Amino acid sequence: MNERKTLEERAQMTDLERLRHSCAHVMATAILRLWPNAQFAYGPPVENGFYYDFDLKEHRITPDDFEKIEAEMRKIAKENQRFERIVISREEARAMAESGRLGGLADRPGNPSRFKIDLIDKIPEGEEISCFKNGEFIDLCAGPHVGYTSKCKNVKLMAVSASFYMGDESKGQLQRVYGTAFESKEELAQHLVQLEEAKKRDHRRLGKELKLFHIDEDVGQGLILWTPNGAVIRHELQTFISEELRKQGYNQVFTPHIGKLALYKTSGHFPYYKESQFGAIVENEAMQACADAGCTCAEIMQRLDALSGKLRQQINDRVGSEVIPESRVLPDDKLLDGFMLKPMNCPHHIKIFDSQPRSYRDLPVRLAEFGTVYRWEQSGELNGMTRVRGFTQDDAHLFCTEDQVAAEVLGCLSLVKVVLNTLGMNDYRVRVGLRDLDSSKFTGDPEKWDKAEDACRQAAATLGVPFTEEPGEAAFYGPKIDFVIKDVIGREWQLGTVQVDYVLPVRFDLSYVGPDNRPHRPVMIHRAPFGSMERFCGVLIEHFAGHFPAWLAPEQVRILTVSEKSEVFARDIAAQLQAAGIRYTLNADADKIGAKIRNAQLDKIPYMLVLGEKEAASGAVAVRHSKRGDLGVTPAAEFIANLVAEVKERRL
RNA sequence: GCCGAAGUAGCUCAGGGGUAGAGCAACGCAUUCGUAAUGCGUAGGUCGUGGGUUCGAUUCCCACCUUCGGCUCCA
Incomplete structure (x- = not known):
């Protein structure tokens, strides 16, 4: 994320971004006046303000320092320093950085601007190198900036946190101070009021106040307990969604929460996504046998990861390439199979599809389930209901012919539209993830891709909401459509996705009998338009600020x-x-x-x-x-x- | 997972080396009231968990857990 923006991107900065970027410089100036040894790294405008990353060993900034820094910033604004753009040669830039002059108030012998040196080295040969000077502060910077520091008076520092230079842990930890700034005092005040509003709407706070859900340490972090009030809301939503699914010809199914490891080896999810899955569940007897054989922990892991030569052969044949290397094969008597908490529902649904012969007359087959899945999210990522470790997707898998893909994708989108309209969530956008033509990450037949991408694009266009096409954002197995909801406060939440998949039908060797009486490969569409009931309810709580309409209200x-x-x-x-x-x-x-x-x-x-x-x-x-x-x-x-x-x- | 901050009554928070305090909620009594707070009283806490220092720890130190803000990640 800390990549240098191209000059073009910089030129596209809005006025507000330009102001905030200048405020970052003013903040750096202020911090340097207070702690002259600070080493500045990177200070861009961001969505709601700006930040500057810096290294400062002798003092750890805390919110208690904000007042002091802000006072200095106000002083600098009053001094009305001019932002002056200076073009220098690479050698001059390096010399200034070496002497600690870049991102500093004066030469600081023995304190070279090491981040700036690195940034200079990252500037492509031949590109102009510029600095911006305000008062006594000079920073390596492509700009642009406002004219004078007097513009930077409506500022407030918001938070302090740790960060890494270029997001790289090995480069050492930096301090980051976030601030926000606006053209006018009124806008700043309004923004702060809005933040207060946001706090009041926070689903974690409302969830507690209105007794909607509970997270209990003894049960586990990231695991939602739906209390009676929340359960009413979820139940009403599920009833509503189910009604719409029935109208669209879906069939509801139920599947268990676990499945064999081998199933996920076939699908390719294990061990590829092992990092974000709960560990395998192994039967006591099998475990005991390993223990008796004197297996080490590493050996057990290896036996779990491995598969039989037969399965490897099968999958490689089906896919038509060596997707599973020889190295993962172990003799059958060494294999250790176990179960996994399911991280997704597709393999189970695939097995339902495959449990009987299918004719083209049966297609599309639409299998829907409020399917609960478990994922090992990193602990620092967990957040209320919106980022959890166990959640229930409003999932469905559609099995259809290639010719049906377009219509089915369209159907998925219209379902989303109905539900969001009913809930009054009209401020959303759609992101169409396409493949990156230059990348080898995307597998499969280019012709099918073109067709599927076209279907997605056209389906998105019919929604009548803004959509963007983003090359490179497709799943490796097919293009996808994501829904990004904007809540009342303007925050964006990614909810569901619709994904076209050509890969799993191959790996599971799915087929249907066509009019020519020959087997054909179906196409799968994965769709979870609201992502999960947990996240969706979390967003909904904030959307309604806890004031649910009568049909959803736990107590009407x-x-x-x-x-x-x-x-x-x-x-x-x-x-x-x-x-x-x-x-x-x-x-x-x-x-x-x-x-x-x-x-x-x-x-x-x-x-x-x-x-x-x-x-x-x-x-x-x-x-x-x-x-x-x-x-x-x-x-x-x-x-x-x-x-x-x-x-x-x-x-x- | 990484960095930082925090964890005291159901909730919001104060306090601080000599075993805790407020408001709201709860409970009891009185009040029977017309569109956002009736009064009085009672009860409620191993001060996140485990170690250590100390005559004594909720307070100081260490580790862990959880939460929050970021970072990184999100099939």
Whole structure:
């Protein structure tokens, strides 16, 4: 990520990026005034601000230092230094860097600007080398910058963290200070308010407050426990998605959470993705036999990784090349088979497809499952519901003829569109991952690729949402379409993907009988349009900020009695809601009505029924909506009928 | 996995070498109230876990676990 941007890319910097880039220089100037030995490395603008990486041994920056640094930055802004572009020769640049002058305030003998030296060496021969000077600070920099430092006054430092030079751990660890900056004070203030908003919407916080899910250390990190409230939401979503799947001719299946290692050797997932899978599960007897034979741990691992000569031969024959080297083969009596927690559902679904002969008349076969998979994500990556180690994909695998690919991809996309529309998530984009023509990473017949890529491209175009084509982003076995959702705060989340696959049908030797009465190879489409229920719910929680529409809300109605005098009536209304299948609770506590309303509001219950003596007398309910406020008095039957319709239609 | 920060009551947080404190929540009593907080009272903690230093550790030191922010990664 720390690659030098090309000059062209730099020229495309927006005004805001240019400002933030200049702010990075101002921050470096300020930090150098405070700690003259700092060695600056790389300081670009980023999505929400900027950062600068630097090495500083004698002091570890903490948020307590921000005030001091910001004060110095404000001073520099006041000094209104001009940003001056200076073109120098490679030799001059090196000399300046050697003396510690680049990325420094003055010559620093014995303190050469080592990162800058490296950066100079990385600049291609013949390319112009430029510096930018503001006041006493000179930095190696291609620019561009704003004219004067006075522009850089609406700045705030946000965070400090560790980073590596060029992302390379071996180069030693640097300190990184993040900041943000805007043209105006108002925009900065607004950004900070937005960040506060984002914090309030954080699904981890709301998940706790609204009791939607729980992660327990004793169960394991990255493993979601869906508590009753969250389970209601997930169940409603799954019901909804299932209904849409039925409309589109999918068949639902169920498969177990584990499968034999050999299955994943056939698919090619094991041991290729071993790093991100849970370890093998081996039967006690087999383990004991290994122990009796005096196997070391390494030998056991080797026996697990290996496969039989027969399987190797089969797969190599099917693929038509030496995808599995001789070195992975062990004699059958040395092989150790075990089970794996499934990291994906496709092999199981493939086996269902392959469990009976298929005719072209049967195609496409669409097998859907809310399939739970397990992946060994790195511990530092885990995050609430959005990055976990066990999750349930809204998965399906479509087996079709080559001619059907385009229509099937289109079908997948229209499903996504229906669901996202229903949830009011209209701000999303589509990324079409194509192969990189220059790369050997992508296997298979170029003609098929062209056809599939074309199908994806055309399908994406019909969605009526922005899409980008990204060469090199395809899976190695086929092109794919990814959905990137933007939430209300503007953050992007990658959810599902649709992938066309020509490889697995080969590895599993899948076939169907064509009209010519001969076997043909089907094409597979993998699709998990929402990625996982976990991530999708996490995004959904933030999308709605916890204010779920009635059809999804764990508690749809809360009945609030004004006093004991209306309790009998309240119980009657409760019975009616129960009969109508509404999820409700009754709050007949001794609290005052204001307190009950406040609590229901905090619990983000969509509908509150305020029931006092007046309502009891007329058989009506006073309705309050958590977002729309007091809706006035309605006959109870009418309220219930409306709510039932609202839920049934999944209104927002 | 790497770097940094943090972990004290259900939640949000204060404190600090002499075995803990607030607000909210919970529970009890009183109050029966009309659209975002009624009052009083009670209970609740091996101060993340395990070691070490010490007469004594929640506080200091070490290791580990978990969380957060980044980095790297994401079939």
